[in-house]
Amino acid sequence: MKALIDFDGAPVFAIPARDGYRGVNACEGMLIEGPQGWGEFCPPPASSDLVAARWLTSAIEGGTVGWPDPVRGRVAVSVPVPAVSPDDAGTMVGRSGCRAADVRVTGGADALAEDLARLEAVRAALGPAGSIRCSVERLWDVDTAAGVIPVMNSAAGGLEFVQQPCATAAELAALRRRIDVRVAVEVASLGPDRPPASQVADIAVLAVGPLGGVRRALRFAEHEGLPCIVSAAPGAAESSIGLAGGLALAGVLPDVPFACGLGTATLLAGDVVSAGRALLPVEGYLPVSPMAPGPDPDRVAEFSLDDAERVAWWRGRLRAVRELL
Template identity: 40%
Template sequence: MHPRLDDLLGSLHVVTLPMVTRFRGITVREAALLPGPRGWTEFAPFPEYGDAEAAAWLAAAIDFGWGAEPARRRDRIPVNATVPALPAEGVAALLARFPGCRTAKVKVAEPGQRLADDVDRVRAVRRALGPEGRIRIDANAAWNVDEAEHALRALSPFDLEYAEQPCARLDELAELRQRIRDLAIPIAADESVRKADDPLEVARAGAADLLVIKAAPLGGITRALSIVQEAGLPAVVSSAIDTSVGLAMGAALAAALPELPYDCGLGTAALLAADVTASPLVPEDGTVAVRRIEPSAALLAEHAAPVDREAWWRARIERCWSCSPPRPDRV
């Protein structure tokens, strides 16, 4: 069973949610929410993504709202704190929004900042977490190989759990892995999975030690599970600053994985100053529950996007549908 385009557009709610800090260059997060027979679901690719790429996010939303959910292997998911590229003095207050989290993912290589800023930020995180805390960094493919090696050697004293997408290309990642063998810092692939024509190529190329998996850009939970199985690499499930509805999709994916060796990036509702539910999927004792989210009608109304933005999302859904009618059996 799958919906018609008219079904989607007729039940659409577009929201604009304020954030507690700038992240990925934005201070508000827009998302389109849809009620399906299996529960509420979310379509929220970032505005700069093209229609062909965003079509996978629509397929994932339909899969989660209309398709069958895989069996759960766990009911709670351990999550990491997410630290944007903020000044070091703001780290402690930001981490307080992630109670019980033993791991922090720290954004680095922010445009306009220096490596010294990254070092100061990671040092502040290590100070806040203590020696037993886990720190991973995410460069969002911003470095070339030389820059990445230099940065990782500067950051290695802080005992990094792994470095996420330090470089853009697979050959760069593979070369970097060889250059930093003495540092024993694993390389995680994110963009090389979710933005690739062939998400399995990163594993075949020996370019990463683990995968960062996001359900929405990969077309849904079913396809994401298949990619992890075929890649044969450990996986950590992450999010894209989703509302609690979108995070529920990620939690369902994490709950279905046979193994979950890493804390997941599914605590990002803590970065939102508002949400669509009175019971947001925020970290509690370092974990989030695996559960469906029912938005509040009052909060949907309070945070409804302006008319022009709703029209923009409607037109986007129509275009993504035209790219390839997204159906659960095609993801």
């Protein structure tokens, strides 16, 4: 399989986050072409080679063996709301057409008022029927989370769930016993010796990059015993080529009870595909496709990484990670 892939000619790119979006990472990585199509290799720079190897497996899956046949043609997605002002948050939600919002909270005691105002603005924009989820990214210990989440739940007019409020499985299990809001756990964050996800959370969050591709993520969904939500990889940013894998997973799952966290291309200042192929939600939905969109040469040139040291770093990382496949 590796012999069929153009690793040496893989373009290295970097797309910045939109101006003013605090806490949003730039999308930096490589585009991998296989005999059937394209994939994206963009593991977080600090991840281990073993973790990055799962990202590479995911990147080459769609362009080699392909993805399983979908059972639906489109999926509902949420609008990501970064740490922006309440006015900007309301505008983002109203403009998106989505009926669910993933609201970033900064977590600090000195920022609680700002977080609550953001949640209130999102509720006003969504209306009473919309779904609000808090994205926390492991910021809190158990006591802090148990104190803050009920307050945020009230400000939001009800939270659908809170995603990864604590770092460890033990903390999540302890927190779950102390709050009424559902807890979502990022399956890829749980180590190999961890308890079943059903013992620490109410919802399993699946991201194809860190889980090693659509098929491996599907196996996790089958074994976790929890309702699942498909999301972009936490702590990383992906272009439309990378997000297509998440849509493929959402398209093949037997049940998709939550809007998927795959609307994150809106957070970036551009894309490596043409405007017509970019995975930007339309009336709250994204299409499921049999393969990722191909890169547009002009867009790739626009976002080509021109830092020679970073390019060499990415090529070196790809060589090291390939040896683990």
